[in-house]
Amino acid sequence: MQSNQPKLRLITAAVALTLIGGAAAAQEAAQADNGKLESVIVTANKRAQNLQDVPASITVLSDAVLQRANVRDLEDVPALSPALTLSYGTQPGNFSINMRGIGTFSLGIGVEADVAVIVDDVPLGMQAGAFKDLADVGRIEVLKGPQSTLFGKSSIAGAINITTKPIGGAWKTNATTYVTNDNEWRAGFSTGGSVSDTLRLRIAASKTNFDGTLNNLTTGKKLNGSKGDNLSGKLEWQPLDQLTLTLTPHYNRTEKFCCSTAFTSMSPGALYRNAPQLPPSVVLSGIHISPDNRDVRNDYPTGGKFHDVGTGVKLDWAFDDNSELKGHTLSSISSYSKYHMDDYQDNDNTDVDILPFLFLPNGQPTGMHGGLYQYGYFDVKSTTQEFRLTSPDKGALRYVAGLWYGKNVLTRELTKAPLIQAYGTAYGADAWNISKAIYGQGSWDFRPDTSLIAGARYNDEDTGYNFRRYTVPPQPKALTEFYTKADNDKSATYKLGLEHRLNKDAMVYAMASTGHKGKAYDLTSGFTAATAKLPAVAPETADSYELGWKQSLLDNRAMFSVALFRTNFKHFQQSSSFFDDDGTFRTGLNSIGGLRTQGLEVEGNIRVTRELQLNGSFAYTQATIQEFENGPCYNVINAAGTAGTPGPGCAQNPKYNNTFVQNLAGKTLPNAPKVKVNLGGQYDLMLPSYGFNGFIAGSTRYQSRTQFSLSQDPNTIQGAYAITNVSFGVKDKQDRYKVTFLVNNLFDKRYATGLNNAIANGTWSPKAPNKPVAVNTTEWMPPRDFQRYFGARLDVTF
Numbered sequence: 001m002q003s004n005q006p007k008l009r010l011i012t013a014a015v016a017l018t019l020i021g022g023a024a025a026a027q028e029a030a031q032a033d034n035g036k037l038e039s040v041i042v043t044a045n046k047r048a049q050n051l052q053d054v055p056a057s058i059t060v061l062s063d064a065v066l067q068r069a070n071v072r073d074l075e076d077v078p079a080l081s082p083a084l085t086l087s088y089g090t091q092p093g094n095f096s097i098n099m100r101g102i103g104t105f106s107l108g109i110g111v112e113a114d115v116a117v118i119v120d121d122v123p124l125g126m127q128a129g130a131f132k133d134l135a136d137v138g139r140i141e142v143l144k145g146p147q148s149t150l151f152g153k154s155s156i157a158g159a160i161n162i163t164t165k166p167i168g169g170a171w172k173t174n175a176t177t178y179v180t181n182d183n184e185w186r187a188g189f190s191t192g193g194s195v196s197d198t199l200r201l202r203i204a205a206s207k208t209n210f211d212g213t214l215n216n217l218t219t220g221k222k223l224n225g226s227k228g229d230n231l232s233g234k235l236e237w238q239p240l241d242q243l244t245l246t247l248t249p250h251y252n253r254t255e256k257f258c259c260s261t262a263f264t265s266m267s268p269g270a271l272y273r274n275a276p277q278l279p280p281s282v283v284l285s286g287i288h289i290s291p292d293n294r295d296v297r298n299d300y301p302t303g304g305k306f307h308d309v310g311t312g313v314k315l316d317w318a319f320d321d322n323s324e325l326k327g328h329t330l331s332s333i334s335s336y337s338k339y340h341m342d343d344y345q346d347n348d349n350t351d352v353d354i355l356p357f358l359f360l361p362n363g364q365p366t367g368m369h370g371g372l373y374q375y376g377y378f379d380v381k382s383t384t385q386e387f388r389l390t391s392p393d394k395g396a397l398r399y400v401a402g403l404w405y406g407k408n409v410l411t412r413e414l415t416k417a418p419l420i421q422a423y424g425t426a427y428g429a430d431a432w433n434i435s436k437a438i439y440g441q442g443s444w445d446f447r448p449d450t451s452l453i454a455g456a457r458y459n460d461e462d463t464g465y466n467f468r469r470y471t472v473p474p475q476p477k478a479l480t481e482f483y484t485k486a487d488n489d490k491s492a493t494y495k496l497g498l499e500h501r502l503n504k505d506a507m508v509y510a511m512a513s514t515g516h517k518g519k520a521y522d523l524t525s526g527f528t529a530a531t532a533k534l535p536a537v538a539p540e541t542a543d544s545y546e547l548g549w550k551q552s553l554l555d556n557r558a559m560f561s562v563a564l565f566r567t568n569f570k571h572f573q574q575s576s577s578f579f580d581d582d583g584t585f586r587t588g589l590n591s592i593g594g595l596r597t598q599g600l601e602v603e604g605n606i607r608v609t610r611e612l613q614l615n616g617s618f619a620y621t622q623a624t625i626q627e628f629e630n631g632p633c634y635n636v637i638n639a640a641g642t643a644g645t646p647g648p649g650c651a652q653n654p655k656y657n658n659t660f661v662q663n664l665a666g667k668t669l670p671n672a673p674k675v676k677v678n679l680g681g682q683y684d685l686m687l688p689s690y691g692f693n694g695f696i697a698g699s700t701r702y703q704s705r706t707q708f709s710l711s712q713d714p715n716t717i718q719g720a721y722a723i724t725n726v727s728f729g730v731k732d733k734q735d736r737y738k739v740t741f742l743v744n745n746l747f748d749k750r751y752a753t754g755l756n757n758a759i760a761n762g763t764w765s766p767k768a769p770n771k772p773v774a775v776n777t778t779e780w781m782p783p784r785d786f787q788r789y790f791g792a793r794l795d796v797t798f
Contacts, residue, residue: 035610036556042141044161045441046121046150046400047390052550055453055499055509057563057601059083059142059617063165066137068682068697068727070178070742070793072186072208073226074117074130074160075784079701079723081142082619082676083158083601088259088754088781091304091343092128093378099144099158100565100597101623101672104573109378109410109431110465110521111573111589114540116147116155119162120248122312122335123154125382125408129308129339130160132254133230135176135188135206138165144601145544145567146515148493149441149455152404156515156542156569164248167192167200167236173798180791183222184210192234200236205229213782214260215295217286218351223296223303224781228254242318249311257303260346261756261779262296263289269773270764272350275357283350292750294782299351300373301344310337310382327392332385339380347372347416355418368418376414383407391442399442406435414525415473426470426477429523434462441495449502453511455495461518463487463536467527483532489539491516505552515542520573522589537591538571553606560604568626569595574710593627595669605681614681623672630656631664634713635759642772644760647713667712675704691733698726708755715757715778721749723785729793740793748788754781 040051040060051060059081061071069080074097078084087096087105096103097115104114113127124130134140140162147155171193178186185208192202212225232250239245266289272278280289287295312335319325348354348371355368388402415426441455464486471478497511519536544567552559572592599621607613625631633650637643649662680699687693702722709716727742758764760774 035607037552037559037605037607042139042161043163044141044143046388046402047393047398049393052552052559052561053507055497055507055511055548057083057144057546057548057561057565059144059603061140061142063138066134066140067795069699069725070791071134073132073134077140077142077160080678082617082678083142083144083621085671085673086753087671090259090302090345091341092131092256092258092306093126093304093341093343095128095131097127097130097160098671099142100567100599100619101621101669102157102567102569102572102595102597103671105670106520106573106589108521108523108589109412109429110523111537112154112433112517112520114154114157114517116151116159117162118151118159120164120312121314121333121386122337122384123151123406125337126339126378126380126410127154128304128306128341128378129337129380131256132252132308133206133208133228134162135186135208135230136164136190136204136232137162139163144563145546145565146493146513146542148515148542149439149457149495149513150400152406152437152457153435153459153461153491153517156517156540157567164232164234165190165202165204167194167202167234169193174795176793176795178791178793180789182211182787182789184208184791198238202234203231204233205231210784212257213294213784213786214262216298217295218297218299222257223260223298224258226254226256226258228252242320244316244318246314246316247311248314251307251309253307255303255305257301259754259781260296260298260302260349261754261781262293263287263777264291264293264780265289265776265778266764267774267776269766269771270775270777271766271770272348272354273358273763274765274767274770275354276770277357278352278354283352283354291780296349297351298346298349299371300346302346304341304343306339306341306378308337308339310335325389327394329390331388331390333388334386335382335384337380337382339378339382341378342375343377344375345373347374366418370418372416372418374414374416376412379411381409396445397442399440401440401442402438404435404437404439406433408433412523416525417473425525426472427525427527428468428470429527430466431521431523432462432464433518436460443499449500451499453495453497453499453509455513457493459489459491459493459516461489461491463489463519463521465521465523467523467532469527481529483527483529485521485532485536487519487536489518491518491539505556507550509546509548509550511544511546511548513544513546515544515567516540517573520589524589537573537589540573541570543568558604558606560602563601564599565601566596566598569597592625593629595624596626597621597623597669597672599674611684611686612681615679617678619676621672621674621676623669625664625667625669628664630661631667632711633660633662634709634711634757635761637759637774637776641774643774644765647711662711664710664712668707670708670710671706673704673706675702677702692730693733694728694730696726696728698724700724709757713757715776716755718752718755721751723749723751736797738793738795740795742791742793743788744791745785745788750786751783752780752786753783755779 085098096105117124117130143159147159173191176188188206190204209227210225212222214223235247237245272283315332317330319328385405390400410431413428437459439457443451467483469481493514495513499509501507517540546565548563550561572595603617605615633646635644636647638645646660650660652658682697685694704720706718724746725744729740731738756779759776764775766773
């Protein structure tokens with residue numbers, strides 16, 4: 001969506017807000033007594049280290065930053081980290097986290113994600129499980145580039161390392177409430193502390209609700225919102241001086257009413273599926289199609305309702321001074337989790353009884369009533385076990401080494417209705433992967449100011465699937481097709497680098513690393529007997545290079561980091577979608593020959609005074625296709641206006657059964673903006689005469705134009721935009737309460753988080769016996785902050 005406000009005004013506002021103070025920092029403010037920035041501790045290398053000492057590009061979002069930005073779930077995190085974007089499907093099972101422009105979008109369970117999500121040392125078995133409440137999170141580390149050496153095969157593009165809040169000190173209880181003028185509210189509660197000298201406990205619960213951004217005229221309710229309940233705990237027991245047991249159970253229940261789109265344009269002559277009785281005035285009654293349209297008509301829900309339950313168990317044995325392994329820690333980390341999601345989708349986007357006007361392939365009327373919809377479920381069971389030996393964080397040699405075992409079993413069932421073979425399909429699939437690995441990574445100070453970093457991982461993975469196709473209701477359910485396959489994939493990944501400390505405040509580094517993600521299967525409704533005979537989609541690999549510089553200034557009152565990177569991917573696994581001639585939405589899994597992401601990242605913050613802290617981050621990313629000669633095409637309307645024809649660059653190719661394909665070498669990846677900028681800070685108002693202090697905060701994020709389609713459709717480009725948020729409030733000097741008022745999207749900027757374009761597909765383009773007309777439709781998906789809204793938050797500690 002294009003802005004009505006000049007870009008200059010938005011950029012000027014961003015700079016101005018930065019100068020007066022803003023929010024969304026990458027690091028916490030320092031203690032008020034010295035005015036310096038506080039050291040930030042991360043576990044990116046599976047060991048506790050100061051962020052400035054880690055030779056890697058990492059964005060750290062602390063608890064204070066997450067609170068200032070009112071982060072609710074993972075969908076809010078890309079606003080704070082320029083390296084991240086999210087791609088949306090019709091339900092959370094199809095969402096994709098993209099790092100430096102790279103992320104796997106797939107509709108099937110036979111393809112793993114490119115970005116791993118790890119919570120308290122335990123990776124999630126399915127990325128969809130990350131899209132839930134982050135209420136009790138203490139720190140988020142965004143690790144950029146391949147992390148396969150330490151975090152395994154699902155981190156080939158990067159990882160998001162999440163740590164829940166720690167336990168310690170006297171018993172403390174926190175409560176928070178949040179409400180906005182557009183019907184979002186949250187409530188959270190946590191309590192914890194020391195029960196005894198050997199036992200610490202924390203319990204947290206939260207409840208969230210947001211009605212949504214689209215208006216469903218059929219039900220009078222909203223769409224593209226969510227609601228959830230979250231319960232988690234953390235127990236630390238130290239029965240012996242050397243032994244610590246940590247237990248982290250969790251339960252979550254979330255429903256996302258997503259991800260519907262609304263029509264923004266429709267060219268004249270449209271008829272729904274070529275039926276004269278179904279023009280837009282009937283099918284879309286009451287909807288005024290325009291660039292800002294947010295009205296839809298759905299008589300069947302769209303989205304996903306999921307719950308997950310599980311626990312992690314960690315045992316740490318600290319070797320005492322009498323041991324040969326003095327200072328080392330041996331850890332056992334076990335986990336089990338179960339994730340289940342019921343998903344559903346309105347496939348006709350209307351509440352009209354359309355089936356009487358549709359025809360079977362033999363030309364006969366359906367003889368039925370109702371509409372088009374689909375429903376199904378995901379089941380994921382994950383078990384992990386890791387043994388890890390960690391050396392002391394001192395001395396010339398520091399390292400971590402371990403053994404890993406992980407097992408994921410995923411099941412997908414899907415039925416597309418209306419209960420007739422012409423428009424229906426029903427299938428089920430199981431996919432499994434069992435991984436066994438040995439890994440190690442360390443740093444050796446071969447000179448007082450220079451270190452060698454080396455790491456390696458050997459992974460042995462068994463994968464496979466079962467695929468079932470069924471008769472479509474109302475026929476009795478019966479198995480009509482069954483396929484099964486098993487594979488093995490062995491791989492090794494490496495990391496090698498140098499770190500040189502220029503002085504106590506500065507370091508430079510050079511790092512090379514590789515990544516590997518295993519074989520994949522296209523387990524979707526398009527799976528066929530011919531597909532089953534083909535080999536699995538080839539493993540995805542990556543080679544990455546990074547140069548970096550980290551610097552502290554002004555007696556630790558300022559710090560920044562700079563990173564140059566280039567990563568080459570081979571056999572990238574990516575699904576693309578298209579409409580066939582009868583208007584059916586289909587997808588296909590591609591193995592793209594080569595991709596490259598390269599660019600520059602800069603992050604920094606400064607404590608200007610004890611009251612004023614400023615922050616900024618910048619990312620320039622070129623994520624391009626290097627080799628993909630059989631890429632998907634987009635359509636344009638022919639000269640006569642009667643049909644669609646493949647767009648420029650698309651042609652029939654005998655090598656690919658004379659289907660229309662285009663060579664996409666040199667083209668950009670979907671949802672990979674070249675430029676992202678975050679600017680912000682906070683100014684604290686000291687009020688000596690009162691029992692509280694005030695604060696003023698604000699932030700601006702900017703993103704350049706973005707292409708949403710792999711086919712490079714020019715009608716699915718989101719223009720550049722900037723979003724500005726401001727807040728202010730008061731905070732008790734004894735940290736007993738904090739009241740915050742906020743205005744998000746201050747300049748009321750409209751933008752989309754997804755754009756669709758369809759030309760001359762069977763959904764709307766009339767064909768014989770009606771007068772043939774090629775109809776062009778466009779749709780958008782408005783994000784949470786697509787318009788200005790107001791909110792208030794209260795945090796209480798007692």
